[in-house]
Amino acid sequence: MAAAEKLAHLPGDAPIQFFDLKAQQASIRGALETRWTTILDHGRYIGGPEVDECEQKLCEFTGAADAVVVGSGTQALVMPLIALGYGHGDAVFIPGFTYNATANAVLLAGATPVLVDIDPATFNMDAADLERKIQMVKGNRNLRARAIMPVDLYGLPADYAALESVADAHGLRIVADAAQAFGGRQGNQWIGTLAEISATSFYPTKTLGGYGDGGAIMVRDKEVGDLLRSIRWHGTGDNRKESIRVGINGRCDSIQCAVVSEKLGIFEEERQRRIQAASIYNERLTGKVDGQVVGANEESAYGLYTVRVPDRDGVRASLQEKGVPTAIYYDTPIHQMPAFEQFAPPGGLPECERASREVLSLPMHPYLSEDQIHRVCDALLATLQR
Incomplete structure (x- = not known):
């Protein structure tokens, strides 16, 4: 069974988990x-x-x-x-x-x-x-x-x-x-x-x-x-x-x-599931939401699937109300943390600072179903269109 078929046959009506270690453990x-x-x-x-x-x-x-x-x-x-x-x-x-x-x-x-x-x-x-x-x-x-x-x-x-x-x-x-x-x-x-x-x-x-x-x-x-x-x-x-x-x-x-x-024994299967999940996200969100650009000659491991959104905190709160968990990696760049601010370069780090205001990570793990991914995309796009 291809990775896409495996993904499609996972249950879709269960609550969406940002990470799902229990399914893997089972x-x-x-x-x-x-x-x-x-x-x-x-x-x-x-x-x-x-x-x-x-x-x-x-x-x-x-x-x-x-x-x-x-x-x-x-x-x-x-x-x-x-x-x-x-x-x-x-x-x-x-x-x-x-x-x-x-x-x-x-x-x-x-x-x-x-x-x-x-x-x-x-x-x-x-x-x-x-x-x-x-x-x-x-x-x-x-x-x-x-x-x-x-x-x-x-x-x-x-x-x-x-x-x-x-x-x-x-x-x-x-x-x-x-x-x-x-x-x-x-x-x-x-x-x-x-x-x-x-x-x-x-x-x-x-x-x-x-x-x-x-x-x-x-x-x-x-x-x-x-x-x-x-x-x-x-x-x-x-x-x-x-x-x-x-x-x-x-x-x-x-x-x-x-x-x-x-886990290495099932890693390639899980890796393919992550790739398939990302491909659905990409199909639904490309052109509507800016995401991390993956080059033609490379593959992400998709430890996280991250996009940029305006009013990030408002979008996150709306998604939470719709049953879609999200996370922020990271909301403070290194040079703005108290422990490291002494290393802040002159003029700061503009792109790091912008990313910290805009990034939002969506659910990503090998045990997402196709239906669940579409539910995430539907909720995100509906929120952005308000």
């Missing part, structure tokens, strides 16, 4: 219970065989040379910066429109975030503004331009060709924040191989989520993977009794690895 619960019994029997709750299995399956799916599972998506961002040796005086360029974890990761590593505006069509880092910010840092004697941390927002890969061109011109490394984007790709390359180092999150509502916190770092170089494994376990070597470098507790529990491995 499809794999028996297998999960078997896995949990196995973990209880072997008793290796941290560092069990499930960890190796999960890392191998991540490599098989993405084509990465290595994958290192960790305790959270934030750890997956911090650890590569530690591995690359970044710290005081090192500038890491991040988009100003993202979750606060991106900025926190840079600061936790001891480096300085430099905020870059976004492309209004994709919501991802704007390569032209990145170039301007690099030139600004080069004029600052207290900072060294070292790395770029693009975010694959809502599931859409950043413009890696453009970003790599800038990075190569200035000798910068790229560490990708792919927390929302496992399952996206450009051409024949999956997220996980589009940058030399890519971090993703296993937070439950992500495209590949566990049942708690977790994450993974996917790399092109196996030696980097080995270094990250040491950092993951307090910088220890093979005997784990003494630190040979500075590290952290970045371990992921065996139970979360078991959940992620089981």
Whole structure:
């Protein structure tokens, strides 16, 4: 049965959920219970065989040379910066429109975030503004331009060709924040191989989520993977009794690895369902509502389906009255948050600020029915026509 047919046969009269983890759990619960019994029997709750299995399956799916599972998506961002040796005086360029974890990761590593505006069509880092910010840092004697941390927002890969061109011109490394984007790709390359180092999150509502916190770092170089494994376990070597470098507790529990491995078994089916759901949204809304632009040679993972609307808060309230849940990712750009306002660039970030006023995310998960998606579109279009 094709993905479109599977989507059409799901029940349409049930209440619409923004995320639906219960439906997914029902499809794999028996297998999960078997896995949990196995973990209880072997008793290796941290560092069990499930960890190796999960890392191998991540490599098989993405084509990465290595994958290192960790305790959270934030750890997956911090650890590569530690591995690359970044710290005081090192500038890491991040988009100003993202979750606060991106900025926190840079600061936790001891480096300085430099905020870059976004492309209004994709919501991802704007390569032209990145170039301007690099030139600004080069004029600052207290900072060294070292790395770029693009975010694959809502599931859409950043413009890696453009970003790599800038990075190569200035000798910068790229560490990708792919927390929302496992399952996206450009051409024949999956997220996980589009940058030399890519971090993703296993937070439950992500495209590949566990049942708690977790994450993974996917790399092109196996030696980097080995270094990250040491950092993951307090910088220890093979005997784990003494630190040979500075590290952290970045371990992921065996139970979360078991959940992620089981979900990888149904991931492609779920990915196709997300694509089908997005295609219905696109058919109904294109030309009537501005949405995230996905290029011809790329696929979004559709961690979120996000549009721009006028009077966003009023539209959201109206949809809620109609039984349509929505969410806002994000209503405050990084440079306007109290913790990070010291890093606000002169003149602000106009496109980040505009997006924060306009974006609205609609229900998106693999267990939406076609009828439910049409109900969302009907409600949204009716609200906009008032």
